[in-house]
Amino acid sequence: MFDDFFVRAIVAGVGLALTTGPLGCFIIWRRMAYFGDTMAHSALLGVALSLLFELNLILSVFFVAALVSILLLLLQRRGALSADALLGILSHATLAIGLVMVAFMTWVRIDLVAFLFGDILAVTTADIQLIWGGGVLVLFAIVYLWRPLLASTVNPEIAEAEGLQPEKARLYFMLLMALVIAIAMKIVGIMLITSLLIIPAATARRFSSTPEIMAVRSSRIRTHAVEGRHCGTAQ
Amino acid sequence: MLKVSDFPANPLVSLHNVGVRRNGRWLVRGVEFSVSPGEIVTLIGPNGSGKSTSAKAAIGVLKPDEGQVERRAGLKVGYVPQKLAIDWTLPLTVRRLMTLTGPLPEREITAALASVGMSHMAGAEVQHLSGGEFQRALLARAIARKPDLLVLDEPVQGVDFSGEIALYDLIKSIRNTAGCGILLISHDLHVVMAETDTVICLNGHVCCRGTPQAVSQSPEYRRLFGARASETLAVYSHHHDHTHLPDGRVLHEDGSVTDHCHPDDGHHDHDHHHAAGEGGHDAHPAADHEHGPDCGCGHHHRHQHHPHHHPVEEGARRV
Numbered sequence: 058m059f060d061d062f063f064v065r066a067i068v069a070g071v072g073l074a075l076t077t078g079p080l081g082c083f084i085i086w087r088r089m090a091y092f093g094d095t096m097a098h099s100a101l102l103g104v105a106l107s108l109l110f111e112l113n114l115i116l117s118v119f120f121v122a123a124l125v126s127i128l129l130l131l132l133q134r135r136g137a138l139s140a141d142a143l144l145g146i147l148s149h150a151t152l153a154i155g156l157v158m159v160a161f162m163t164w165v166r167i168d169l170v171a172f173l174f175g176d177i178l179a180v181t182t183a184d185i186q187l188i189w190g191g192g193v194l195v196l197f198a199i200v201y202l203w204r205p206l207l208a209s210t211v212n213p214e215i216a217e218a219e220g221l222q223p224e225k226a227r228l229y230f231m232l233l234m235a236l237v238i239a240i241a242m243k244i245v246g247i248m249l250i251t252s253l254l255i256i257p258a259a260t261a262r263r264f265s266s267t268p269e270i271m272a273v274r275s276s277r278i279r280t281h282a283v284e285g286r287h288c289g290t291a292q
Numbered sequence: 293m294l295k296v297s298d299f300p301a302n303p304l305v306s307l308h309n310v311g312v313r314r315n316g317r318w319l320v321r322g323v324e325f326s327v328s329p330g331e332i333v334t335l336i337g338p339n340g341s342g343k344s345t346s347a348k349a350a351i352g353v354l355k356p357d358e359g360q361v362e363r364r365a366g367l368k369v370g371y372v373p374q375k376l377a378i379d380w381t382l383p384l385t386v387r388r389l390m391t392l393t394g395p396l397p398e399r400e401i402t403a404a405l406a407s408v409g410m411s412h413m414a415g416a417e418v419q420h421l422s423g424g425e426f427q428r429a430l431l432a433r434a435i436a437r438k439p440d441l442l443v444l445d446e447p448v449q450g451v452d453f454s455g456e457i458a459l460y461d462l463i464k465s466i467r468n469t470a471g472c473g474i475l476l477i478s479h480d481l482h483v484v485m486a487e488t489d490t491v492i493c494l495n496g497h498v499c500c501r502g503t504p505q506a507v508s509q510s511p512e513y514r515r516l517f518g519a520r521a522s523e524t525l526a527v528y529s530h531h532h533d534h535t536h537l538p539d540g541r542v543l544h545e546d547g548s549v550t551d552h553c554h555p556d557d558g559h560h561d562h563d564h565h566h567a568a569g570e571g572g573h574d575a576h577p578a579a580d581h582e583h584g585p586d587c588g589c590g591h592h593h594r595h596q597h598h599p600h601h602h603p604v605e606e607g608a609r610r611v
Contacts, residue, residue, distance in 0.1 A: 086382040136315070208393045211378055218351040218371035218443065219393040258381075265383045266417075 062178055063287065069180040069188050070283035073241055073253070076192035078276025079199045080237055081254035082261070082268065083230065086210045090255055091141055092129070095148035096234055097250040099125040100242050101155030104172055108165050109158060115187070115239045122235035125151060130228070175246030184243065191240045195233050199272075202226050207268055257282065303328045304367055304441045304473045305350050310359035312345050317539075319345045322497045323359070325490070327441060327473040332463070334476045334504075337494035343477045344374055344445050346494060350475060351443055370439030372430045372447050374477070380419045386429045387414045396436055404436035405429075407462055409455075423450030431459065435466055442466065445477045495534070496542075 084093050103118030110117075125147055132143050159167065171179075199206075208216035209223030216223040238250055245253050257279035258271070265271035306326030312319045320342025327333050327350070335343040348354040349361055351369050378384060390401045405411045408428040418426060427450055434442060444463070448456045467474055476488065493499040534544045542550050 086379050088379060204393070210382065211384070211389075211392055212373055212376050214348065214353045214373050215371050215376075216393060217353045218348075218369045219437070220369070221393055262381050262383065266385065267383055267388050271383050 062180070065180045065182065065185060066177045067283065067287050069185050069244055070177060070287065071280050072185065072188040072192045073244060074257070074279035074283050075276045076188075076195045076237055077241070077254050078257060078261075078274075078279055079272035080195070080233065081256075081258035081279075082272045082275055083206060083210065084234075084251075084254050085258045085262070086268075090251060091144045091148075092126075093234065093238075093251040093254050095129070095144045095151075096122045096125055096231075097238050097242075097247050098148045099151035099155075100238055100247050100250075101172065102151040102158070103155075103239070104167075104242075105155045105158035105162070108162060108167065114243075118242055119235050119239035121151070122238050123232055126231035126235060127228075130231070171246070172242065173246050173248050175242065175244050175249060177244045180244060188240055188244075191236060195237060198229065198233055202229055203269075206230055253279070303362075303364075305361065305363045305475075307346070307350055307356075308360045308362070310346070310349050310356040310361060312342070312349055312354055313357040318496070320349075320494065320496060321358075323349070323494070324498060325492050325501070327475050329440070329473050330467060330471045331489045332467055332474045332476060333490045333492060334478060334488040335492050335494055336478050337499070341494045342496055343494055347443055347445060347475055347477055351441070364440070367441055368437065368439045370434030370437045370442045370472075372427075372434050372444045374445040374449075376426075376430065378418055384418050385414070386410060386416055386418060386421070386432075389418055389429060390433050390436055392433065394437065400436045400438070404432040407435070408432045408459070424452060424455060427451055428455075428459070431462075435470075438470060439472055441473045441475065443475045447476070 084090055099121050100118045103121035104114065106112065106121065107114045107117035129140075129143060129147060132138070133140055138146075159165075159169065205216055205221040205223060205226035208219070208221050209226055213223040216226075237254075241250050241253065258275040260278050261271045261274035265274050303326035307323050310323040311321040323342070323346045325333060325346075335346060337343050345354060349356045350363075351371060352361070352363065353371075386405070387401065390396060390404065401414075402411070405414055408431050410425065410428050410432055413421065413425060413429070418429060421429060427447060431444070431447055434444070442463075447463070448459050451459060463474060463476070466472065488504050490501060491504050492501045534542050544550065
């Protein structure tokens with residue numbers, strides 16, 4: 058069944074769509090759109106490092122994205138600059154360092170465009186396993202973290218006072234983001250990951266009365282979009 | 293600190309010499325108080341006097357930079373913060389807000405919403421509520437949890453006048469029925485619940501403390517505001533003798549500036565005119581408030597502790 062590249066693309070797209078739905082809702086609620094962008098941009102640095110040290114691409118992207126988010130947490134705690142200024146610095150610094158490193162590695166020839174914009178039709182069976190495996194993990198983690206994450210989105214002090222440990226939930230959320238970016242990069246590309254997270258969630262807002270419904274709807278909207286797009290491409 | 297009260301010696305939370313420092317500046321220092329089951333403690337003081345900071349330290353939202361906070365194991369807190377902004381993209385009804393930090397039985401939710409007069413708004417989105425309605429919803433959320441300790445940071449802001457009295461009555465009845473401890477914050481020096489058990493006045497440190505009943509039942513107070521006012525609202529006003537400058541130094545009433553603000557540094561000269569200032573500087577009955585050894589009022593102990601401190605000012609002191 059997975060012999061056909063077209064079927065593989067749909068299965069991979071749907072898997073990713075289910076994962077990014079709830080995550081995208083939190084990105085919107087917490088006004089973290091630029092943060093998602095920054096983590097995605099830092100993925101290019103991860104690509105460059107994986108090429109330089111011959112590491113696993115996904116692991117390398119995950120670690121760089123996680124590192125950037127932890128760096129942001131620490132810088133925010135110092136409070137010298139506003140969060141969006143810090144994000145701007147981190148986002149473009151990591152993107153630039155990544156590009157320069159790739160440019161200097163003359164012995165490797167990579168298709169930069171494939172990393173920037175992804176190629177869903179080049180998905181392999183191993184990729185599908187990774188997407189669904191990682192996706193199930195992310196979804197379980199979101200369900201587990203749902204209450205502390207939602208409470209700290211409304212107000213971190215209430216969450217802290219009433220014993221929900223919002224800092225820990227936030228750290229786990231950032232690690233989940235890093236994981237999703239590492240998984241999604243090959244398919245949708247560095248530049249488009251944020252749109253994958255934000256657009257379905259923003260669409261779902263109009264049709265939802267509770268946070269839970271919005272998270273589920275946003276996954277569903279994204280899934281339909283994937284199917285629709287593939288049917289469109291097929292014709 | 294001396295604390296004369298009829299509450300058991302097993303408080304829900306107690307702060308010992310707590311100080312919180314941010315960006316090289318002490319927001320609040322030397323805070324000592326405790327809240328026992330069934331006790332209402334009110335923190336009052338001017339803007340920036342450290343009321344919210346002290347309350348946050350008490351419930352563990354802020355880690356104190358000095359001193360200790362002791363909380364009873366398994367303490368269940370209900371918290372209404374001073375400011376709360378919810379992004380409009382989060383679809384959140386009043387009903388859903390109630391179970392934000394933990395599941396609740398339907399009966400409790402209905403009862404809590406009814407008690408704050410918000411039953412008809414259960415299905416409304418919180419972003420569409422007015423300031424006062426939102427405040428009621430937050431209060432309902434906090435009390436529906438049946439907490440051991442209820443921490444209310446200016447719970448009646450934006451609530452209309454009649455609603456304000458109703459909410460204060462509600463807070464009192466929660467204490468009476470549920471027996472929980474309540475830590476209440478008000479920046480308004482003039483309006484404090486008569487049912488408050490202990491009033492703690494902060495001004496970067498604990499400035500003084502006492503029972504508001506003593507104040508509200510004084511003849512000067514009754515003459516000024518009428519006997520009926522004391523049934524719900526009490527006036528607890530006094531005059532601060534020093535200002536905390538932005539750089540952390542302290543400007544005293546005598547014009548001098550010092551790095552710190554210690555109760556017995558000789559700069560403090562509190563003229564407490566609790567009874568609405570009627571009696572002038574010397575109207576300071578001992579019953580108005582209890583003194584601790586470092587309560588900052590400057591009324592006592594100074595001669596023992598610092599017999600030669602600022603001898604020039606000593607002559608002007610009315611102790």
